[in-house]
Amino acid sequence: MTQNLPPPIPSFIPETAPFSEEQRIWLNGFFAGLVSLDGFGVTPLSGEQAAALISGATASKADDDDDGGALWHDQTLPMAERMKLADGKPLRWRMMAAMAQQDCGQCGYDCKNYSGAIVSGKEERLNLCVPGGKETARMLKTLFEESTNTPPARKPAAVAKESAPVAPAVRGSSRDNPVEATFLSRTRLNGQGSEKETWHLEFDLSNCGLDYAVGDAFGLFPANDSELVDAVIKTLAAPADFPIGGRTLREVLTDGVSLSPAPDMLFQLFTYITGGERRKKARALSTGEDPDGDAETLDVLAAIEKFPSIRPDPEAFIEALDPLQPRLYSISSSPKAAPGRIALTVDAVRYDIGNRRRLGVASTYLAERLSPGSPLRVYVQKAHGFGLPTDPAVPIVMIGPGTGVAPFRAFLQERRAIGANGRNWLFFGHQRSNYDFFYEDEFKEMKASGLLTRLSLAWSRDGNEKIYVQDRMREVGRDLWSWLADGAHIYVCGDAKRMAKDVEIALVGIVAQHGARSAEDATAFVTDLKKKGRYQQDVY
Numbered sequence: 089m090t091q092n093l094p095p096p097i098p099s100f101i102p103e104t105a106p107f108s109e110e111q112r113i114w115l116n117g118f119f120a121g122l123v124s125l126d127g128f129g130v131t132p133l134s135g136e137q138a139a140a141l142i143s144g145a146t147a148s149k150a151d152d153d154d155d156g157g158a159l160w161h162d163q164t165l166p167m168a169e170r171m172k173l174a175d176g177k178p179l180r181w182r183m184m185a186a187m188a189q190q191d192c193g194q195c196g197y198d199c200k201n202y203s204g205a206i207v208s209g210k211e212e213r214l215n216l217c218v219p220g221g222k223e224t225a226r227m228l229k230t231l232f233e234e235s236t237n238t239p240p241a242r243k244p245a246a247v248a249k250e251s252a253p254v255a256p257a258v259r260g261s262s263r264d265n266p267v268e269a270t271f272l273s274r275t276r277l278n279g280q281g282s283e284k285e286t287w288h289l290e291f292d293l294s295n296c297g298l299d300y301a302v303g304d305a306f307g308l309f310p311a312n313d314s315e316l317v318d319a320v321i322k323t324l325a326a327p328a329d330f331p332i333g334g335r336t337l338r339e340v341l342t343d344g345v346s347l348s349p350a351p352d353m354l355f356q357l358f359t360y361i362t363g364g365e366r367r368k369k370a371r372a373l374s375t376g377e378d379p380d381g382d383a384e385t386l387d388v389l390a391a392i393e394k395f396p397s398i399r400p401d402p403e404a405f406i407e408a409l410d411p412l413q414p415r416l417y418s419i420s421s422s423p424k425a426a427p428g429r430i431a432l433t434v435d436a437v438r439y440d441i442g443n444r445r446r447l448g449v450a451s452t453y454l455a456e457r458l459s460p461g462s463p464l465r466v467y468v469q470k471a472h473g474f475g476l477p478t479d480p481a482v483p484i485v486m487i488g489p490g491t492g493v494a495p496f497r498a499f500l501q502e503r504r505a506i507g508a509n510g511r512n513w514l515f516f517g518h519q520r521s522n523y524d525f526f527y528e529d530e531f532k533e534m535k536a537s538g539l540l541t542r543l544s545l546a547w548s549r550d551g552n553e554k555i556y557v558q559d560r561m562r563e564v565g566r567d568l569w570s571w572l573a574d575g576a577h578i579y580v581c582g583d584a585k586r587m588a589k590d591v592e593i594a595l596v597g598i599v600a601q602h603g604a605r606s607a608e609d610a611t612a613f614v615t616d617l618k619k620k621g622r623y624q625q626d627v628y
């Protein structure tokens with residue numbers, strides 16, 4: 089009779105790696121148990137495991153489906169508060185509460201469906217929530233560990249990174265199924281003297297046959313900055329051509345792994361190859377403590393520089409890093425206006441920490457590293473609940489400061505292309521009227537031609553007083569209320585953390601004042617607009 093023995097733990101650490109036998113055993117065990125948990129890949133759960141996870145052993149199916157109004161689904165709430173609101177709920181809802189609540193789609197789901205996919209065993213990766221970052225990944229790992237005593241079988245990162253999509257999908261329709269587009273051009277949208285660096289980018293889709301609708305987002309796979317890659321290789325004192333899974337170390341560092349926030353796993357790796365005080369420090373960092381008050385500043389390079397003589401095996405080092413995730417951008421063109429083409433409006437993220445300039449991976453890849461004519465892997469993330477009204481006569485109000493204007497350029501192009509007769513009102517805002525009026529000529533022409541019925545502008549740094557889009561909304565509250573009474577749909581796009589909430593508060597105030605309602609009734613009115621799909625947001 090054959091016995092079902094647990095599979096042997098395969099070796100992650102090559103025999104040639106510079107570790108003692110004891111260290112090798114530790115490291116293999118470490119990767120066996122933890123790499124997978126950290127989101128590189130968790131073998132799908134068995135039916136019973138999944139059931140145990142969902143139920144927390146007590147909840148009924150009806151309880152599982154009931155999110156109780158998902159009170160934690162508010163991107164402005166801190167993690168502790170969200171977890172408190174989900175306390176006592178089945179695991180699915182606690183996992184959902186651990187996510188950033190932006191429904192941004194970067195993970196390939198919305199928050200509710202991402203948590204559902206994890207507990208059902210369909211989704212293996214626990215570190216897909218980009219806006220939630222390490223905080224979300226840590227909480228998901230804790231919840232996962234708490235909920236099952238069965239350690240998931242390990243799967244190496246290189247394999248997990250290419251793990252199969254949840255369901256077979258149309259090519260180019262998800263992050264698991266990208267196609268190749270061609271980058272065409274970039275044009276700076278800010279004038280000389282602006283504090284911002286925002287680009288209008290165009291791509292050719294004619295060879296990949298990708299289709300999209302206005303309101304959708306474009307997903308793309310970036311590459312790390314080559315100077316940063318070189319600095320990491322130098323600090324590791326490893327050969328750039330060190331072979332890893334059929335590729336070189338340099339190639340994997342360029343487009344396979346994230347070099348941004350140093351993951352807990354990297355510090356865990358350090359605990360196994362260092363000793364004394366340094367091991368203590370690495371252990372503290374691996375559990376989210378901040379012994380030197382610099383944890384927030386530690387990207388991968390800073391982390392290896394902090395432990396100067398550490399020389400991890402390159403393969404183990406790569407295994408300890410997070411995979412490089414694709415990024416999403418709101419599409420700023422209509423396929424009806426420019427068939428076979430797609431446009432984006434991207435703000436380049438750059439900031440200094442100490443004496444080193446940090447670069448947003450994807451935005452600076454698009455802003456400076458990608459050459460016109462180059463291919464790149466892309467997909468279209470279909471919008472869920474963000475799109476033009478089906479009736480072209482319905483009036484629309486679009487509120488999009490900064491890069492938030494992107495989908496509204498697309499909406500306007502689309503409405504022109506289909507000859508929609510509904511009225512269009514755009515609220516745009518940015519820092520300075522002289523430098524930061526994106527697509528100024530286009531919007532002025534749309535206004536002159538009558539396509540854009542109203543254009544309201546808010547410049548936050550033109551004078552001493554900050555004027556934001558919501559200030560302009562309040563000034564014309566009576567008119568806004570009248571558009572609402574005529575059935576207008578309201579759209580908000582841009583910053584999720586502050587702007588989106590402030591705009592919603594302003595709208596509630598306008599409804600209360602001009603619709604003669606109590607604060608409570610005005611809030612209910614706006615909630616109802618959302619339910620009816622008349623208040624839609626695309627925030628990040």
Ligand SMILES: Cc1cc2nc3c(=O)[nH]c(=O)nc-3n(C[C@H](O)[C@H](O)[C@H](O)COP(=O)(O)OP(=O)(O)OC[C@H]3O[C@@H](n4cnc5c(N)ncnc54)[C@H](O)[C@@H]3O)c2cc1C
Pocket residue numbers: 192193194305348415416417418419433434435436437438439447448449450451452491492494626627628
């Ligand atoms: C649905 C959707 C639509 C989007 N549409 C657009 C769009 O139209 N245009 C657009 O520009 N972006 C858009 N984004 C945001 C975009 O996806 C990226 O998040 C953004 O470009 C930054 O990515 P990155 O790779 O360049 O930066 P990353 O490498 O991801 O770095 C960004 C991170 O750097 C850190 N950081 C940034 N600034 C500082 C600072 N000053 N100090 C310290 N840390 C800092 C923060 O942790 C931040 O999360 C959208 C996002 C979503 C989800």
Ligand SMILES: NC(=O)c1ccc[n+]([C@@H]2O[C@H](COP(=O)([O-])OP(=O)(O)OC[C@H]3O[C@@H](n4cnc5c(N)ncnc54)[C@H](OP(=O)(O)O)[C@@H]3O)[C@@H](O)[C@H]2O)c1
Pocket residue numbers: 284286435489490491492517518519547548549554556557558582583584585586587588590591628
């Ligand atoms: N994490 C954050 O705190 C934060 C904040 C802003 C943007 N971002 C991100 O930075 C990226 C690019 O931003 P962007 O280029 O689109 O422009 P942006 O930085 O969002 O700024 C656009 C305009 O919005 C104004 N603004 C700031 N706070 C506001 C608020 N509470 N309500 C209304 N308007 C407000 C800005 O004014 P002032 O800058 O003069 O105040 C500016 O005039 C996006 O990815 C965005 O999410 C992050």
